[in-house]
Amino acid sequence: MxxxxxxxxxxxxxxxxxxxxxxxxxxxxxxxxxxxxxxxxxxxxxxxxxxxxxxxxxxxxxxxxxxxxxxxxxxxxxxxxxxxxxxxxxxxxxxxxxxxxxxxxxxxxxxxxxxxxxxxxxxxxxxxxxxxxxxxxxxxxxxxxxxxxxxxxxxxxxxxxxxxxxxxxxxxxxxxxxxxxxxxxxxxxxxxxxxxxxxxxxxxxxxxxxxxxxxxxxxxxxxxxxxxxxxxxxxxxxxxxxxxxxxxxxxxxxxxxxxxxxxxxxxxxxxxxxxxxxxxxxxxVELPGRFQVLPGRPTVILDVAHNPHAAAGLNQNLGNMGYHAYTYAVFGSMHDKDIDGVIAAMSEHIDHWCLTDLPSPRAATASELAAKVQAIQPERDERTINIFEDPAQAFTNAMSRATENDRIVVFGSFYTVAGVMAARKNALH
The missing domain is CATH 3.40.1190.10 (Mur-like, catalytic domain)
Structure with a gap:
């Protein structure tokens, strides 16, 4: 034994x-x-x-x-x-x-x-x-x-x-x-x-x-x-x-x-x-990662919305938040999700996409997500799509580009939100 x-x-x-x-x-x-x-x-x-x-x-x-x-x-x-x-x-x-x-x-x-x-x-x-x-x-x-x-x-x-x-x-x-x-x-x-x-x-x-x-x-x-x-x-x-x-x-x-x-x-x-x-x-009551708005500027929202029903709710919540000049998305997803439905539900508010690979064999690649955003979201002025190896890099990029009047929404798989939470925790220590 x-x-x-x-x-x-x-x-x-x-x-x-x-x-x-x-x-x-x-x-x-x-x-x-x-x-x-x-x-x-x-x-x-x-x-x-x-x-x-x-x-x-x-x-x-x-x-x-x-x-x-x-x-x-x-x-x-x-x-x-x-x-x-x-x-x-x-x-x-x-x-x-x-x-x-x-x-x-x-x-x-x-x-x-x-x-x-x-x-x-x-x-x-x-x-x-x-x-x-x-x-x-x-x-x-x-x-x-x-x-x-x-x-x-x-x-x-x-x-x-x-x-x-x-x-x-x-x-x-x-x-x-x-x-x-x-x-x-x-x-x-x-x-x-x-x-x-x-x-x-x-x-x-x-x-x-x-x-x-x-x-x-x-x-x-x-x-x-x-x-x-x-x-x-x-x-x-x-x-x-x-x-x-x-x-x-x-x-x-x-x-x-x-x-x-x-x-x-x-x-x-x-x-x-x-x-x-x-x-x-x-x-x-507190629950991390459910439309969790972090203190400070730019506004950062963490949400584990990873299916169209949840993404529609998140989109509605973003619409109720008041004016933000630009919205950056840090997004990663598992392959078996209705990714097209999630992107379609969120495309109304997102100007800049920071798409990420995730540390799971079940994950869709950032390149696959980029192709879907390109196909689903109507072209808009100044829209950007960038891909990253992990959520921490995607979040760092969004933070470096966003101004005080912008917001960053981190959503999709638990791995996406957890990756950003871990990066923020490490940055504080």
Whole structure:
């Protein structure tokens, strides 16, 4: 028996070496078998969140409100930008290397000769850590789809599907109906199943009905209304009035906030939250890389919009920001995304493109992106297209050219935003 790693970086390197990180192995039989050998069970309520866009924001709002209300909260969210520990939050703090290593050891001992992907192994480890941390509630973000995602070996007490749009077509199918069916796979018989997509796919509704889930639909079971100052939530048995807007900026955040409040309404007997908890939680919530506007000039915006639905939201947010002379884009994308759709959604506001390669075999090259921009965005005066080897170089170039009255939007893959975050962090040290 070879000795096991004793540090988190060594563990992560080992798991990556066993299974290519790019490999996605759909199916839950292996994960479920290891979970049962680990005797993994949550002694607290579990809220599970899936969706094409908005799931990270919804999870962050739930965490913020529940922490404000004084509960011990676990949050599993992904991917990470700079440190793996970002994926596991216990009571608002990142899990320590030591806590994660201890849980990796448990998974390894239970695994036997069962092969697990990087995602499956780390998901089981983080869920084990949360199940054994004395939490009042666990919030689990689904990685890909829902039905066959490793997180779905747990039965959630409340499930949320935020939005259903086209993404990951190789794995989930190319229509909203196919993808809606995959995401509905996190619903459970007799349990609240919340969907905040204003136009839910019929396949999602049909599946919820078929298994006897307690389906909550936006506009039917819960809703929101607002003016410029504040907004109100209305649910089945509960109203929340005079709420402040969430500190997460952007057009879809009230849909996400409403889904979070519907989940809290469904759990009101187990995890009661007061009006002030909700107000404070929404005002103080933070989530990196979701229309994150950095202080200083030129204005820099970080956003992990990497599909047309998210890019349309980002474009709308840019339009609401007031005047900027020129907009520079630092953009990199995975190959399997609808890159044409993303560029088309963003082309209204972008004058100068700084396109970048990314450190992943799944990434599109900067040259491929340049050809697409050339084909899709109408020619405009002074438009430039430049290509770079990595996000740091692309960002440095944009910063060197932008004036105080311009803005730089860094968007696309998590790798794009993470690359710029890392470069900024290094520049500060």
């Amino acid at each position: 070879s000795t096991l790693p004793t540090t988190l970086p060594a563990w992560l390197a080992l798991i990556e070496s066993r299974h290519a990180v790019t490999e996605i192995n759909m199916g839950l039989d292996r994960v479920r078998a290891v979970k049962e050998r680990m005797q993994l069970q949550f002694p607290c309520p579990v809220i599970m969140v899936a969706g094409t866009n908005g799931k990270g924001s919804t999870c962050a709002m739930l965490e913020s409100i529940l922490l404000t209300a004084g509960y011990k909260v676990g949050l599993y969210i992904k991917p990470h930008f700079l440190d793996f520990n970002e994926r596991a939050r216990l009571n608002g703090d990142l899990a320590t290397d030591e806590q994660l290593v201890a849980s990796f050891n448990v998974v390894e001992a239970a695994r036997g000769d069962t092969m697990l992907t990087y995602f499956e192994f780390t998901t089981l480890a983080i869920m084990h850590l949360m199940a054994n941390s004395g939490l009042d509630v666990a919030i689990l973000e689904v990685g890909l789809g829902g039905r066959l995602d490793a997180v779905n070996v747990v039965d959630a007490d409340v499930s949320i599907v935020t939005s259903v749009d086209i993404d990951h077509v190789d794995y989930l199918g190319g229509t909203r109906e196919q993808i809606g069916f995959e995401k509905a796979g996190i619903f459970r018989t007799g349990k609240p199943a919340i969907c905040s997509d204003p136009v839910p796919p019929q396949a999602l509704i049909d599946y919820a009905t078929e298994i006897g889930a307690d389906l909550w639909l936006m506009g039917r079971d819960f809703n929101y209304a607002g003016d410029k100052q504040q907004w109100n939530y209305g649910g089945r048995s509960m109203r929340r009035n005079a709420l402040a807007y969430p500190s997460l900026r952007g057009a879809n955040q009230l849909l996400n906030a409403s889904a979070a409040l519907a989940a809290l309404e469904a759990l009101k007997n187990v995890l009661p939250t007061g009006a002030q908890d909700v107000r404070t939680g929404l005002v103080t």
